[in-house]
Amino acid sequence: MIAPHISQHTIEHINLLLDVFLVIGVIACSISGALRAIDSKMDLTGALLLAFVISNAGGTFRDLILAAPVFWIKDNYYVWLSLTIGALTYMLFYYAPQLLANRRLNQLLLITDAIGLGVFCIAGVEKSFIMEQPAGIAVIMGIWTAVGGGIIADVIANRVPLVFSSELYITVSLCGA
DSSP, X not given: OOOTTSOHHHHHHHHHHHHHHHHHHHHHHHHHHHHHHHHTTOOHHHHHHHHHHHHHHHHHHHHHHTTOOOHHHHOTHHHHHHHHHHHHHXXXXXXOGGGGGOHHHHHHHHHHHHHHHHHHHXXXXXXXXXXXXXXXXXXXXXXXXXXXXXXXXXXHTXXXXXXXXXXXXXXXXXXXX
């Protein structure tokens, strides 16, 4: 619940900023999904699937668990964005793999991945509070929204999910939630 002293104008700006970061998160995760597909020797169909799954599956399961309308069915912009970015990424990196060796590009991908993780975590917590869930459930939904798509995408790609390796994705999501 938002404190009464925050103006409606401020709330609108916060929501706009969150929407911008959500788009950045979807783009980052779609790129990540397509790159995982390339790494797993998948074709364009596999890249599209992983781009969609990593960008949308965490929020899908969150919405199903909370008995809320699934966000990408309500607003299919996220479907088209993830598929478009997945296709562009696949074509770019499949036909120009030397780009993956670019250090600045890898730093940019890491930064956008971190933004996506944080924003998806915030979105999960926010949706839980909108659905009038207690704080503990909101934390769990924040974590799941942030890392769920990556877990499912890694399983589809027959990989050990990245969040269960040495990376601190779940811990960071827990702290963020």
